[in-house]
Amino acid sequence: VTIDTNHKKFPVSPSLYGLFFEEINRAGDGGIYAELIRNRSFEDTIIPDRCEVEGCELHSPAGWVSPFEEAPGSIPGWHLRKDAEESKASISLDENDPLNSENSLSLRVELEDVVDKEISVYNEGFWGIPLKKNEKYNLSFYAKKDGNFSGNLEITLENKKGEKLSSIPCEITSENWEKYELVLESTAEEPEGVLAFSTSDKGTFWLEFVSLFPQKTFIERKNGLRPDLVKRVADLEPKFLRFPGGCFVEGFSVETAYRWKKTIGDLTQRSSHWTLWNYRTTNGLGYHEYLQMAEDLGLELMFVVNCGLTCQGRPGEHIPLEDLDDWIQDMLDAIEYANGPITSKWGTLRAENGHPAPFNMKYIEIGNENFGTEYNVRYKRFYDAVKAKYPEIITIWNTHWEVGTETKGLPVEIVDEHFYADFDYYVMYSDMYDTYDRNGPKVYVGEYAMILGEGAGKLKGAISEAAFMTGMERNQDIVTMSSYAPLFANVQHTNWTPNLIYFNGTNSYVTPSYHVQKLFAENRGDIVLESKVETENRFPSFNGGMSFREIDLLNIKAINISSDEKSLFRSEYLTKEQPGTCLEWYGLRIGDSSWKDYTVDMNAIIGLQGLKVRFLDSTKEWQQNYFLWEFD
Numbered sequence: 001v002t003i004d005t006n007h008k009k010f011p012v013s014p015s016l017y018g019l020f021f022e023e024i025n026r027a028g029d030g031g032i033y034a035e036l037i038r039n040r041s042f043e044d045t046i047i048p049d050r051c052e053v054e055g056c057e058l059h060s061p062a063g064w065v066s067p068f069e070e071a072p073g074s075i076p077g078w079h080l081r082k083d084a085e086e087s088k089a090s091i092s093l094d095e096n097d098p099l100n101s102e103n104s105l106s107l108r109v110e111l112e113d114v115v116d117k118e119i120s121v122y123n124e125g126f127w128g129i130p131l132k133k134n135e136k137y138n139l140s141f142y143a144k145k146d147g148n149f150s151g152n153l154e155i156t157l158e159n160k161k162g163e164k165l166s167s168i169p170c171e172i173t174s175e176n177w178e179k180y181e182l183v184l185e186s187t188a189e190e191p192e193g194v195l196a197f198s199t200s201d202k203g204t205f206w207l208e209f210v211s212l213f214p215q216k217t218f219i220e221r222k223n224g225l226r227p228d229l230v231k232r233v234a235d236l237e238p239k240f241l242r243f244p245g246g247c248f249v250e251g252f253s254v255e256t257a258y259r260w261k262k263t264i265g266d267l268t269q270r271s272s273h274w275t276l277w278n279y280r281t282t283n284g285l286g287y288h289e290y291l292q293m294a295e296d297l298g299l300e301l302m303f304v305v306n307c308g309l310t311c312q313g314r315p316g317e318h319i320p321l322e323d324l325d326d327w328i329q330d331m332l333d334a335i336e337y338a339n340g341p342i343t344s345k346w347g348t349l350r351a352e353n354g355h356p357a358p359f360n361m362k363y364i365e366i367g368n369e370n371f372g373t374e375y376n377v378r379y380k381r382f383y384d385a386v387k388a389k390y391p392e393i394i395t396i397w398n399t400h401w402e403v404g405t406e407t408k409g410l411p412v413e414i415v416d417e418h419f420y421a422d423f424d425y426y427v428m429y430s431d432m433y434d435t436y437d438r439n440g441p442k443v444y445v446g447e448y449a450m451i452l453g454e455g456a457g458k459l460k461g462a463i464s465e466a467a468f469m470t471g472m473e474r475n476q477d478i479v480t481m482s483s484y485a486p487l488f489a490n491v492q493h494t495n496w497t498p499n500l501i502y503f504n505g506t507n508s509y510v511t512p513s514y515h516v517q518k519l520f521a522e523n524r525g526d527i528v529l530e531s532k533v534e535t536e537n538r539f540p541s542f543n544g545g546m547s548f549r550e551i552d553l554l555n556i557k558a559i560n561i562s563s564d565e566k567s568l569f570r571s572e573y574l575t576k577e578q579p580g581t582c583l584e585w586y587g588l589r590i591g592d593s594s595w596k597d598y599t600v601d602m603n604a605i606i607g608l609q610g611l612k613v614r615f616l617d618s619t620k621e622w623q624q625n626y627f628l629w630e631f632d
């Protein structure tokens, strides 16, 4: 490895590593969004017509059957429980007297004959409601009753065995919809709890929009996020947030497309929608919440807008060009909501929703994975509209299949490139950006992961991604941004594999790729130096960091893709160039200015290591015995 400290290539790109958050794998609902009730407004079984016909298997993992297809007539998340077998009761979805136009269904609980003890209707959450000892939970719901029902309910948090961990009486008083708000405190820890409404009286009552949130959300925001999962992403030290998809943005029809205006304001006024990932999203994690999440994590914002095309050009309902203005206006309004003054229409709404100051959205990505003339013509219309009103917004071309050809003649600032490939691909193309046209658009590697072949989601996959990432680092004058995909998966509902972070209701674990992302993002320099690698294999990947003449830290990212241990570095260049400099490397102290070889072996089993080499000024006494090495 030769590093030319006199040849500073260019400054590092400050936004090289970021997050791509998509509502896929229940990343949002049943994931980072802290709502504990599944199917809170009872619309989960409303399936688009197309799914009725085609089965909606489009993006399901092999063999996956949605719960309501598996158990026809069931109401996802909700169950009836009778203490006595002879009791007669039923639960059903009721479309009469909806709470409002966005909530077409409610739960009707009919208690015909209650023998002896109780009848309960309960919600099991997202594969169990995780409860923590002595923690408080905010419950809210709408209810009404008929004239035969006393209205007396007992509301409980229970463990798996049905033991009550929290109990509160509640009287439904009206035959019209009323809102009820209560706080429940759990007396014990329970990973798979339930929320139950029980009574021993006869009659009928209805429930609607049942919501349960832990009071301890991330920074205790209302309608907030799960702190442990936020920590997982914050630990990656990301610089931007691309949201909310992915194919999620496009859907396969107008009905399944993301429309941000339906996701803001009062939760009960938001419409849920069926996603192409085969579940219904509440949109409780809505446009405003995404903006807030980015602000809370100090991230720049990149909103992906639907440009009127369905996912990857799959057969679907494209928006005809003559109707595109509405969708363009949606995008302009989204920018105004995020960035406009509070005197503007959408800025006023943002302020009413609790955020008077602008969020400073920086990027708009026009579409996702669309291509061809259908895309180009739409791209230009969206681009022109953004630039006419918001010239400061940076636009992103949504995909890049043939370098330089498909963007020809169009104004393009950044292209978003996606790669889902195998080990060899990432190794082979780890130098592809070395020869990219420096006069063309910048590159955002918006989605990538080793997903094909043996080793996907494992260490081998992570090493190949890391090799590819050295190419991004070495060329970050042009590759200015990147994000691994997908970010999250609920282990109970995984549409796509692999992912970076897996979780259930209480815990999470990460893949080796997560450690690569973290290692690379944590170890950033200021300037990329010229570097050369001589190896016996075809794919040297190396990225040099800082000049030690100016600052004291050299970040080196080197990936050993072979199954053998490699000796990577000789220190002669460094000691020759800087006589008298004390070099510490992996705890190896090199204080001698005479020629000597030191080698650092890279362990083939670990395969990837982040190295930091710190140069200490030996004239400063306090540093002489200072021992520093860092290794992840």
Ligand code: AHR
Pocket: 022, 024, 245, 246, 247, 248, 368, 369, 418, 447, 485, 486, 496
């Ligand atoms: O990351 C999963 C999917 O892969 C995204 O939704 C889409 O953009 C890509 O095809």
